[in-house]
Amino acid sequence: MLLSAAALGAAAAPLLGARGPQRVQVTALEFEYRLSRLSVRQGPALIELVNYGDDEHDLFLRRVGGTKTWKLRKLLPGSRATLSVRLRPGTYRLWCAVADHRTRGMRASLRVRR
Numbered sequence: 001m002l003l004s005a006a007a008l009g010a011a012a013a014p015l016l017g018a019r020g021p022q023r024v025q026v027t028a029l030e031f032e033y034r035l036s037r038l039s040v041r042q043g044p045a046l047i048e049l050v051n052y053g054d055d056e057h058d059l060f061l062r063r064v065g066g067t068k069t070w071k072l073r074k075l076l077p078g079s080r081a082t083l084s085v086r087l088r089p090g091t092y093r094l095w096c097a098v099a100d101h102r103t104r105g106m107r108a109s110l111r112v113r114r
């Protein structure tokens, strides 16, 4: 019985590794970001920006302590776009860089686990 449980565990491990990229959906509204999840595993991730607002919005992403900033172009209302990134453990800040949207509330944090 113990043996078969161990065999199952061994068989399941490669499947877990092949789950593919983590996905996060960011909904943009005036003036906030709503994230489909606040934490993901490290590694490849797809971050989708969906503009449900009445204005144009974009998405900037940067790891706290990092030097690289990822950018998704400004989107028209009703449109969406996806950013493909490789995330390292830590905290990432997300914000809209259009006009003063960031200070008006269009910002969020995403935690990346090991």
Ligand SMILES: [Cu+2]
Binding pocket: 028, 056, 057, 058, 096, 097, 098, 101, 106
């Ligand atoms: Cu905006």
